[in-house]
Amino acid sequence: MAFAAFASSAQAVDAAPRKSSKVALVLLAPGLAYLALFFLTPLIALILTSLQAPALYGDMGEFVYAFRWENYVSVVNEYGDTFLRSFGYALIATVAALLVSYPIAYFIGVWARKWPVVQAVALILVIAPFFISFLLRTLAWKQIFSDDSWTMETLKALSILGPDAHFTGTPFAVIFGLTYNFIPFMTLPIYTTLERLDTRYLEASGDLYARPSTTFFKVTLPLSMPGIVSGTLLTFIPASGDYINASGDFLGGPGTQMVGNAIQSNFLVILQYPAAAALSIMLMAVILVIVAIYVKRSGTEDLI
Amino acid sequence: MATGTFAESGADLELVGITKRFPGFTAIENLDLYIPAGSFFALLGPSGCGKTTTLRLVAGLEDPTEGKILVGGKDVTNTKPYQRPVNTVFQSYALFPHMTVLENVAFGLHRRGIKDAVAKAHEALLLVELDHVSNRKPQQLSGGQQQRVALARAIVNRPALLLLDEPLGALDLKLRRQMQLELKAIQTEVGLTFLHVTHDQEEAMTMADTVAVMNKGHIEQMGAPQELYEMPRTAFVASFLGQSNLFTGEVSAGPADSLSLEIGGNRIVVPRSRAARHTGKVTLGVRPEKLTLHTEAPAHDATRNVLNGGTVKDVSSSGVSTQYIVSFPNVGDIVVFAQNMVFGPVVHEGASVSVSWNIERGFGLEDHPEEAGKFVPDDSTASIAVAQRKALFAELEGA
Ligand SMILES: Nc1ncnc2c1ncn2[C@@H]1O[C@H](COP(=O)(O)OP(=O)(O)OP(=O)(O)O)[C@@H](O)[C@H]1O
Ligand SMILES: [Mg+2]
Numbered sequence: 001m002a003f004a005a006f007a008s009s010a011q012a013v014d015a016a017p018r019k020s021s022k023v024a025l026v027l028l029a030p031g032l033a034y035l036a037l038f039f040l041t042p043l044i045a046l047i048l049t050s051l052q053a054p055a056l057y058g059d060m061g062e063f064v065y066a067f068r069w070e071n072y073v074s075v076v077n078e079y080g081d082t083f084l085r086s087f088g089y090a091l092i093a094t095v096a097a098l099l100v101s102y103p104i105a106y107f108i109g110v111w112a113r114k115w116p117v118v119q120a121v122a123l124i125l126v127i128a129p130f131f132i133s134f135l136l137r138t139l140a141w142k143q144i145f146s147d148d149s150w151t152m153e154t155l156k157a158l159s160i161l162g163p164d165a166h167f168t169g170t171p172f173a174v175i176f177g178l179t180y181n182f183i184p185f186m187t188l189p190i191y192t193t194l195e196r197l198d199t200r201y202l203e204a205s206g207d208l209y210a211r212p213s214t215t216f217f218k219v220t221l222p223l224s225m226p227g228i229v230s231g232t233l234l235t236f237i238p239a240s241g242d243y244i245n246a247s248g249d250f251l252g253g254p255g256t257q258m259v260g261n262a263i264q265s266n267f268l269v270i271l272q273y274p275a276a277a278a279l280s281i282m283l284m285a286v287i288l289v290i291v292a293i294y295v296k297r298s299g300t301e302d303l304i
Numbered sequence: 305m306a307t308g309t310f311a312e313s314g315a316d317l318e319l320v321g322i323t324k325r326f327p328g329f330t331a332i333e334n335l336d337l338y339i340p341a342g343s344f345f346a347l348l349g350p351s352g353c354g355k356t357t358t359l360r361l362v363a364g365l366e367d368p369t370e371g372k373i374l375v376g377g378k379d380v381t382n383t384k385p386y387q388r389p390v391n392t393v394f395q396s397y398a399l400f401p402h403m404t405v406l407e408n409v410a411f412g413l414h415r416r417g418i419k420d421a422v423a424k425a426h427e428a429l430l431l432v433e434l435d436h437v438s439n440r441k442p443q444q445l446s447g448g449q450q451q452r453v454a455l456a457r458a459i460v461n462r463p464a465l466l467l468l469d470e471p472l473g474a475l476d477l478k479l480r481r482q483m484q485l486e487l488k489a490i491q492t493e494v495g496l497t498f499l500h501v502t503h504d505q506e507e508a509m510t511m512a513d514t515v516a517v518m519n520k521g522h523i524e525q526m527g528a529p530q531e532l533y534e535m536p537r538t539a540f541v542a543s544f545l546g547q548s549n550l551f552t553g554e555v556s557a558g559p560a561d562s563l564s565l566e567i568g569g570n571r572i573v574v575p576r577s578r579a580a581r582h583t584g585k586v587t588l589g590v591r592p593e594k595l596t597l598h599t600e601a602p603a604h605d606a607t608r609n610v611l612n613g614g615t616v617k618d619v620s621s622s623g624v625s626t627q628y629i630v631s632f633p634n635v636g637d638i639v640v641f642a643q644n645m646v647f648g649p650v651v652h653e654g655a656s657v658s659v660s661w662n663i664e665r666g667f668g669l670e671d672h673p674e675e676a677g678k679f680v681p682d683d684s685t686a687s688i689a690v691a692q693r694k695a696l697f698a699e700l701e702g703a
Contacts, residue, residue, distance in 0.1 A: 203365045204398035208412035208461070210637035218411075222402045 050277035061271035071278045079262050079279060083286070085259040089171065090240035093178035094186075097235050098228065100179070101186035105227070106220075109194030126187050138177055138250045142168055164289055169253025177245035182238070186231040193227030229298050259283050310418070311389060314497035315376030315464035316341040317362060322371035324357055324521075331357045333521045335371070342495040344488070346508035346529075349518035350544065355501040356395055358518075359467045362499065363392045375465055386415075391461045395469040395501075397454040405429065405453050406438040412461040428460035429453075431486060448474045453485070458492060465489075468500045472507065484511055505545050509533065517541045537580055537589060537670045539659035548589040549638045550669075555586055563588075563668060568634025572609045572666070573669070579668025585668040592620075593641040595663040597628060598658040599651060610660040611635060616651050620693065630659055 053066035076083075104126065112118040129137060144151050146166035155161040167173050201223065205215040222230075243260025246252035252261070259279060266276035324332040331354045339345045344529045347355050360366040362373060364385035367485040373381045380388050391412065399408050406425055413421035429435040432452035434445075442450055458466060471487075472480045488511055491498050502508050508515050509529040516526040517540070524530060526542045536542035539550060551567045558564035564573045565588055574588050590609075601612050614630040617637065621627075621644065628640040628651070639660055651657055 069511070198392065198398075200396055200398040201400055203385070204392075204394060204400070205411070207363055207390070207392045207394075209386050209415040211386055212384075212412070214415065219400060219402075225402075296333070 077099040096179040105190035173251040177251040182235040185234040190227035310462040314342040346512035378476035391458040391463040393471040428456040533663040574666040580670035592639040
């Protein structure tokens with residue numbers, strides 16, 4: 001299954017033991033029960049909700065169980081653009097996060113090997129933002145770049161920005177927020193693969209006439225693929241469903257709605273539960289398809 | 305470095321005053337070395353003496369603390385590995401795990417833009433008899449197969465200077481012999497320069513034009529294999545290359561053209577020309593296979609050294625030859641190798657014997673005896689087996 005790619009260690013696991021032992025079943029039981037209760041149940045509930053029809057003569061937000069697949073058609077019609085925007089933003093943010101994170105991960109995992117203290121400090125710096133709430137950090141950016149903030153005034157005064165430039169409410173701000181928030185999720189898995197990278201392969205490559213840049217693209221990058229795949233998945237999946245950064249209360253605006261925002265407003269504001277559920281199911285399905293194709297294409301299955 | 309073509313001939317290698325210090329440890333001390341173009345040079349030495357470090361310095365994977373490295377007359381000390389006309393067969397193989405065997409072998413060819421890279425890679429794989437696994441990943445091969453891929457990956461580039469770090473260590477005897485012949489053929493055919501590190505003294509002796517014995521970061525002695533074997537200059541070389549019986553004593557008066565030593569009441573003579581030092585306390589040596597065993601004291605002969613009154617302590621056969629350990633009062637234990645032939649004295653443990661050898665077969669060492677221990681490690685498999693056997697017997701007796 002595609003989620004196997006999350007294991008950044010992606011080690012070749014031994015073939016499943018042939019003998020099915022009772023002990024294994026007993027050990028597995030709590031986990032399976034947990035999955036059934038807390039993953040399968042909500043999923044089924046969500047699917048059922050997504051097919052509900054409005055109650056006849058009912059109040060707003062009152063629905064009955066039905067098989068109204070038209071719900072899906074209407075959300076596609078209504079929110080098609082929002083879907084595209086979500087995946088577009090998530091994709092750009094993932095690429096940006098990768099470009100920022102890879103050098104950081106390389107620095108910590110390869111470069112700083114000789115200095116464990118530097119490694120530890122750098123790792124703490126990467127993780128440090130987690131100690132402050134995600135919401136607060138995003139709000140802080142909103143304040144730093146709000147239209148009448150000191151930062152914006154200075155940038156305008158220096159003519160770096162035009163006199164009526166905005167930051168908040170623009171797609172750029174949303175993508176910036178997404179990138180910023182997911183950098184640690186990208187950096188850590190890449191770091192773990194690079195940390196185990198055997199530099200003797202790099203030496204062998206240099207010995208075989210490869211310039212440092214060729215060595216990077218032919219040896220280092222392929223060998224760090226498992227980390228890149230898990231990092232990009234850990235970024236892309238939550239980023240495409242994110243509703244904080246794109247929300248008007250944070251870095252977004254009316255023109256930057258993502259699927260997460262649409263789900264939120266359907267569920268909590270206009271009480272269209274079936275539409276919200278249909279959006280969620282579609283988001284999940286599309287992500288699964290994208291991830292499956294991606295994992296297949298990146299060929300991480302047979303990486304050591 | 306030139307791209308698109310192979311080296312036309314080998315390049316010479318010169319190390320000038322190379323020192324390599326790791327934090328808190330000097331791996332190479334003021335090393336000077338010249339390897340002429342087109343020669344097969346073997347570097348021999350115990351584990352940890354700095355062989356791999358020397359190769360890494362030449363390949364550019366390590367920077368010397370001091371000194372210069374010249375390849376083909378050009379100073380390459382400050383150039384990067386990919387700029388040097390040098391390839392390495394790594395001791396750890398370092399095969400790229402994400403590429404197939406074929407991609408591994410073609411890697412260097414592609415980097416230099418050589419035509420028909422894939423065909424040439426297949427050729428190299430045929431040479432090491434691994435073309436049938438060219439589509440596998442390295443981790444799907446056995447250790448010996450991986451080693452041969454590493455060999456093919458380096459040799460396919462026909463570098464002016466090839467560095468081989470124990471390239472045949474994981475192979476069985478038959479395959480090793482075959483690879484030795486092929487290596488030698490490639491080397492002579494193109495006239496490439498090979499710098500070959502090995503633990504196997506026989507390999508060094510049979511393949512190399514020049515052998516250097518390295519110890520603790522410096523070269524103890526260097527020369528043609530036969531010369532090194534016949535005339536080792538230090539106790540280390542005498543015992544690392546083959547086995548030696550060593551005698552230490554004060555030089556006493558004697559004929560002008562030879563050196564004589566009084567040892568445990570016996571007089572041992574060696575020609576002056578075969579001794580490195582002529583005064584004071586010196587160490588003389590002789591190879592075990594140069595010795596003859598006698599069951600009766602031989603008649604006096606001016607051309608032979610004789611030790612009388614020995615007792616055979618141990619007899620062990622290794623197939624083609626028999627090793628006797630003969631103990632002499634005041635002299636110590638002497639090792640004698642005798643070919644197993646149908647005739648000749650066959651003695652048993654406890655027999656009393658004499659030992660003699662031609663004085664022209666002895667050699668005098670340069671070492672000061674105080675510095676070199678009399679008992680020197682010997683790690684040929686035969687003597688390890690003998691030592692094991694002795695230990696076992698001792699244990700059985702004690703029990
Ligand atoms: N990076 C390093 N840092 C510190 N010491 C090192 C380093 N690399 C090698 N050494 C030391 O230098 C010495 C020589 O090492 P080297 O690898 O050259 O030995 P070698 O002769 O190739 O041995 P072997 O036959 O076992 O391969 C060893 O004592 C080793 O511990
Ligand atoms: Mg070594």
